[in-house]
Amino acid sequence: MKYILDSGMGTELHDRGYKVPDWKKSIWSAHALNEEPEAVLEIHKANIEAGCNVITTNNYYVTPNILKREGLENQFESLTQRSIDLAIEAKKDNPDILIALSFPPIDTSFRPDLTPSNEIITEFYERIGQIAKRQVDIILCETMSSIREGLLAATIGKNYSNRVWLSWTARGLSGESLPNGDSLSDAIEQGNELDIECQLLNCLAMDCVTEQIEILKKSKKFGIFANSAVLDHPVKDLGPDCDVDINHHSNTKSVSPKEYAREAKKWIQEGAYVVGGCCSTRPEHIREIANLEF
Numbered sequence: 001m002k003y004i005l006d007s008g009m010g011t012e013l014h015d016r017g018y019k020v021p022d023w024k025k026s027i028w029s030a031h032a033l034n035e036e037p038e039a040v041l042e043i044h045k046a047n048i049e050a051g052c053n054v055i056t057t058n059n060y061y062v063t064p065n066i067l068k069r070e071g072l073e074n075q076f077e078s079l080t081q082r083s084i085d086l087a088i089e090a091k092k093d094n095p096d097i098l099i100a101l102s103f104p105p106i107d108t109s110f111r112p113d114l115t116p117s118n119e120i121i122t123e124f125y126e127r128i129g130q131i132a133k134r135q136v137d138i139i140l141c142e143t144m145s146s147i148r149e150g151l152l153a154a155t156i157g158k159n160y161s162n163r164v165w166l167s168w169t170a171r172g173l174s175g176e177s178l179p180n181g182d183s184l185s186d187a188i189e190q191g192n193e194l195d196i197e198c199q200l201l202n203c204l205a206m207d208c209v210t211e212q213i214e215i216l217k218k219s220k221k222f223g224i225f226a227n228s229a230v231l232d233h234p235v236k237d238l239g240p241d242c243d244v245d246i247n248h249h250s251n252t253k254s255v256s257p258k259e260y261a262r263e264a265k266k267w268i269q270e271g272a273y274v275v276g277g278c279c280s281t282r283p284e285h286i287r288e289i290a291n292l293e294f
Helices: 009-015 028-035 037-050 064-070 073-090 118-132 147-157 184-192 206-211 244-250 257-269 283-290
Strands: 054-056 098-103 138-144 164-168 198-205 222-227 229-231 252-254 274-277
Touching: 009 028, 009 037, 028 037, 028 064, 028 073, 037 054, 037 073, 037 283, 054 073, 054 138, 064 073, 073 098, 073 118, 098 118, 098 147, 118 147, 138 147, 138 198, 147 164, 147 184, 164 184, 164 222, 184 198, 198 206, 198 229, 206 222, 206 229, 206 257, 222 257, 257 274, 257 283, 274 283
Parallel strands: 054 098, 098 138, 138 164, 164 198, 198 222, 222 274
Antiparallel strands: 229 252
């Protein structure tokens, strides 16, 4: 393992008592960029203190489509820049910390059916890249729910950074398929054609990730930032009308930071290049990973 990524921003804001509105109906963790920027700064610092060496900008829900929910679409550029500024401020006493810029889905997470045309997606990622160029170290295309959006994000990311990480999500409980039905295996195979630095898997139960290790290992380098949860009631056939998020939460149970780190140790032993945390992880999870002994 070379890099330890940070923990989930939305989870930590909520657990610290800050307002985090519904991610399906609002701007979710982006709310803090306007209302509680100091909280974002402190969470970045907490992750650095815990032992991560890569922090992710808090612009995951800063997209024109999502900001439109609260009439803030004209703040897209300014909020993206603010997320970068906060990350830069957080690492000022730790120059070796890297900043990963989030290239998020253009619309609601796990809803590839809402993804617009390639032309609109391309313009979206170009706008983020133009804002961030020469300010960040890595572009992290994260929680990609379809091969189409993931490949476009990573292709455009390469125009603005020579370090691009492409992270897929297989939120359905088996971990074998992306939310739109594309297979994870096909996603990794097509991602390899882009010659990017690393492919990852994020935002699903940690044991489901472990089951997909052999597929992940087919990428040039692989990484994982999972949810701090395990499958409780296995469901293989999700059906065409299944809400993968509701299904996830209905069929998983939370685990402790130590339990999460024990699972992460398996990923590292299998050759993971990057390990971190997604939803329901906190800086304590990162600390446990940083303190692992081999």
